[in-house]
Amino acid sequence: MPQLGSGGGDDDEFGADDEMISFKDEGEQDEKSQGSGFTERDLAEVKSSLVNESEINQNQSLRLISKPQDREIYKGPAFSGYPFLMLPDPYNGSMSPSSNKVSVVQQPHGMHSLTSLLPYSSEPFSTGSAPLPADLSTKPGIHRPSSQDIPGFYSLPPSGAGQIPPSMGWFPHSFILGASSMHPTGIPHPAIVPPTGKHEEEQYDKNTYMKPDSEGRREKEPKKPVIKKPLNAFMLYMKEMRAKVIAECTLKESAAINQILGRKWHALSREEQAKYYEQARKERQLHMQLYPSWSARDNYGKKKKRKREKQQDSNSERNSAMRCRARFGLSQQTEWCAPCRCVLRVELPVLRLCRFLFPTLHRPLTAT
């Protein structure tokens, strides 16, 4: 959980601590300082002064959008934020934004009954605190009850169904899913989906999980339902914000939307992100409670493998950044300045400045 782990004692804002951090053992350090006459501190100061500006200028995010029309279309504010549609937070009762698509973590009624069982604090993580444990259930001494220990997690209050707002998408149709989407405990849960492949979620949402004609279903014995991975913080954020971004920029292509959402995600404050990390953690906890024997491995191989080369290229850059962040204990909110192999909380203007100041450093990423 790198974003939470950025750092003991780290600053309230990154700028102060942002430094030009290079790979000293890669021979880059000397070249950089000697060749330019600038010290690392000099550049860090210059960059720090630009960080805020670059963050404000969120239109920079458009550089990642490949299609020209996308750049035209997306002119929304950096993060218009929420509330744009407030719904009770199922975990703490507070208000939280939502969209027409609702995360699987959402409960139809107020406080999640599991919440009281969960050992973590309801507070968002505090700035500069130690990283939150990724998985409390793996920590020694923390009880991980079996599903029998948590009866009635999804049981409805007498008037429960009638109180479900229309946007609480997953719950009502949980009732019509049939036994195949029931947890052994009898608790319906949206993470259980039929092994129908690509559009299962859509079918799920449209209450068409069970085939209209039962021809296929009748012949084959029911396949084992697929239990999906719990959504991580970013996925929860995407689910919430997708509709809003689509409305803002009129884009529909998910790849472009996701790029925007990725930028918005980075533009979120720690507190805002913390909300999603907390939700994701509760989601994982709930998932573990409901499906104690489930493993992410269960779903391996269910998707076709992506094209090897492309994936490796993509992963290579990601991993470079990950390595660098891990190495220096930096937050994910830092960005990878690939050319000069430093990690900063930089945006395009800073990268441009970096290229301008240190042209000799900006060569292909192959050495990383």
Add this chain to the structure above:
DNA sequence: GAGCCTTTGAAGCCG
């Protein structure tokens, strides 16, 4: 119609 694209985070696998 299957798979790709694109994002971040979590978890599994492997050396």
Add this chain to the structure above:
DNA sequence: CGGCTTCAAAGGCTC
């Protein structure tokens, strides 16, 4: 243990 891979959502797009 570090690095890499896969999957999670989404919907337009390509082959």
